[in-house]
Amino acid sequence: MEQEIVLKKQRQGLSFLKPLIMKLSPKINKGSLVSFLKKSGITLLSVLLFIGLWHMGAKALYDVEAEYKIEKALAERGQEAADAERACIASGDSSCQPNTLPSPSQVWASLQSLIADHQVITADKAAFVEKMAATNAKLIAQGKDAIVYTGRASFLDIIFTSIKTVFAGFLLALLIAVPIGIIIGLSPSLRSAFNWFIQVFKPVSPVVWYLLVFMIVKTLYIGDSSDNAFVISFISVGLCAMWATLVNTAMGVSSVDKDYINVAKVLKLGTFQKVFKVILPSSLPLIFTGLRITLSVAWMVLIAIELLAQSQGLGLFVWEEFQNGANDSNSKIIVAMFVIGIIGFLLDRFMLTVQNMVSFNKNEAV
Amino acid sequence: MSTATLSTETGTTENGIFYPSNVMLDLSKLKKVYPTPKGDYVVLEDLDLQIMKEEFVTIIGHSGCGKTTMLSMIAGLNPISGGNIAVLGKPVKGPGPDRGVIFQSPSLMPWMTALENVLLGVNKVFPHATKTQRKDIAKYYLHKVGLEGAFNKKAMELSQGMQQRVGIARAFAIKPKVLLLDEPFGMLDSLTRGELQDILIEIWNKEKITAVMITHDVDEAIFLADRVVMMTSGPRAKIGDILNIDFERPRSRKSVLEHPDYYTYRKHLIDFLEH
Structure with a gap:
């Protein structure tokens, strides 16, 4: 054993x-x-x-x-x-050159060119900041906005945007789904009241979530010229991905081992103590299983949503390269594919490690 | 009832019935019915049992006869279908810390340490004691069950036997009026079981808490009990027979086994079970 x-x-x-x-x-x-x-x-x-x-x-x-x-x-x-x-x-x-599936060596070359490109852009950015330092200091002294670098984003910037979006979406999902899941899990009548809601909205496609969020955010941002692509994409990602956590949290809270509940009953623990000392700790493993699924779903839908929202992330990068049709576009798409896969894998492993840390029963988490 | 008895014995009156104070637990006309699609299934019917203060009673009977149902009804975890259960004359309405339970599985919170598990109950029962006092109570009982080295071990890191020791400490630490034990050693190997029986009886000798314990083990039933209650097989189970065990306390395993009456008792129980 x-x-x-x-x-x-x-x-x-x-x-x-x-x-x-x-x-x-x-x-x-x-x-x-x-x-x-x-x-x-x-x-x-x-x-x-x-x-x-x-x-x-x-x-x-x-x-x-x-x-x-x-x-x-x-x-x-x-x-x-x-x-x-x-x-x-x-x-x-x-x-x-024939334009088809790129070979491994072409993809490797593209990866290197993307890294080189990143270095060029970084140097460019540094030079820009240096050049504008005096002007910006003056502008800030006058109470105006400083001039920022608005050149092309490098591949690493793009990856960073994607990760930022996925974590913002994940955080949103966590903040919505965990509290609601706990409340639903504690009350059987609320659970049946919310069930239709969960069943109807869970299977909705990321694209539709995006459109829904777009409708709302667009109105909220009227008169604001700033770029709201990031806001739209992270909210869409969060809404898309939160269902697994919601369902798992509700299930974890509602299916606490009967023995623990009996102990709480015999000791006549108050509601607060019962929830925080018995029910929540015992449902943590299931909550974290849900969060892990949420993070992987978030990463998966992110690509499609970034593409639609025109957010400067990997999704848009892939789509633009495809539209671009340059000689090395296909191999850049493959590079992005590997990057997406590897980051997704690392995120999942990260969550699994966290899950194992909070899980009191090591056999449960798989 | 003569006035003479009333003057010498104190007690309480509930619904016009006088309860002498030496009765701790009174089950009268107890009934449990589970409704099934094919009609009602009567587990217990007309079950009467009185358990005195400072008495250790073991309950023995075939599997599925309703022993656990009866115990969980006393604990208040299972609603009563008919009849009455009273602790010191007060009818039982739901669970409470005046009836401590040691479950068959240790039922510790696996994410808490041994000390925290015991403290969970102590904090509830002694809310006015200082933090140190409460900790001292928990530590005292963990010490009593031989876990002084494992205060801060997580429950999941302890073996089955050690976990059940914590379960015993947790039950005694809340100072219940009645201790209910539902086959607490059923899942342990015979060596560990013997050890835990010794620990249980040692603490019990000191605290003298009225105890009701379900067991499948005839030797365990005789060794621990003042009376062994035999239940008939279900459905409609009731008390079949009661055997008084007249060994003096404190007992040792050796003296009990060597006692001339031991095999008479044992034969009595086995004859009942095989009947």
């Missing part, structure tokens, strides 16, 4: 880093090293296999597209044009 619990613990949260930490620690025991090598070997192998398959797939698609281009040139403009097209594609000239 005890051993089982320990085993389960290791599989959770950020413990996937454990083998790495164990490896870096000076006391390496032979058995663990072997199992570490075995585990990481398998992971590495699967990554290589994935990249290999991707490369081959991309190559095949590239060839199909190239062949089509040459055929088309031949049919429309004759043999000479076809030869020129073939030569052009072979030379790697960016003006005539």
Whole structure:
């Protein structure tokens, strides 16, 4: 039993880093090293296999597209044009490259160009701040607004905006769903009264939430010229994602172990003590399961909502690159896809770790 | 009832019935009915039992005969369908700390430490005591059950047996009038069970709280009790037989086992159960 619990613990949260930490620690025991090598070997192998398959797939698609281009040139403009097209594609000239699924190496190159771009923009920003320092000091002294940098956002700025939006939305969901969930959970009649509300609004699509929030925020912001894309997107994300927490909190509060309730009854604890000393602590694991689902849903709907709200985040970045259709647009989209996936994974792991910390029963949280 | 008895014995009068003060717990014509789609299921009917002050009563009977139902009705956790339950002449209306319960599963709050679990009740029952006094009460009872080293251990870190020790400390610490024990050692291995029986009886010898305990274990029933109450099998269960155990207290396990009457008692109980 005890051993089982320990085993389960290791599989959770950020413990996937454990083998790495164990490896870096000076006391390496032979058995663990072997199992570490075995585990990481398998992971590495699967990554290589994935990249290999991707490369081959991309190559095949590239060839199909190239062949089509040459055929088309031949049919429309004759043999000479076809030869020129073939030569052009072979030379790697960016003006005539087939536009299809990018290969792993192209994606890697795009990632590096995005980082380089970030460095350029950061330098640019710093230069701008320096240049405007004197002017801004004067403006502030006069009681006017300082001039801020309004240039293009770098890829890291975009990621930061997305994370900021998702956390603001998550916080909103938490502040709405947890208190309401507790109140609903405590009262069976309120629960049945609210049930239709939850059942009807839970399945509503992010797009519709966005439109609803847009309608309301637009009116509230009348006469205000400032950019409300951030406000609209984080509220939409919060409303979309809060249902899991609401349902889980209500369920956790309403399904506290009968033994604990009996103990509270025998001791005749008051309502306040019963809620804060017995009911809430025992429903914390379920509340956190809900919050974890909420965070992952928030991250997932964020992309679509940013796209609609024109908020400078990853969602808009992906859409703009797609519309842009430049030579490296596709590979930038793939870079964004990986970034979205990895951040989503890290957020989930983060929540799992928090969940395990508050969970009194280590077997419960999965 | 003669005036002579009234002058020597004090008691209370409830609904015109006089309760002599040495009766702690009075069950009369107790009935429990569970409505089912196929009609009412009568678990208990016409159950009469009087338990005296400072008496330790064990209740034995087949599984499902309604022992636990009866105990939870005394605790006030289960509504009464008919008849009456009175503690010192006052009818039971819902649960309260005058009737401490030790449940079959330890039912500790797993997120609290052993001390906090005991304090939960102590704080409620002694609201006017200072914080240190209340802590001292909790610590005293945890010490009594042999957990002086585990005050600040979380309940979930304790073994089943240790958790039930905390359960015993929690029940005694609120100084109840009646202690209700629902097969408290049923989930433990026989070694731990023996240990906990010794601890229970040791504290009980000191506090002399009226105790009603359900058990499946014939030896446990004899070792702990002044009277063993045997219940008939359900439905419509009632008291089948009562056996007085006349061993003197304090008892030791050894003296009880070596007592010439021990096997007579044991045979009596087993004959009833196998009947």
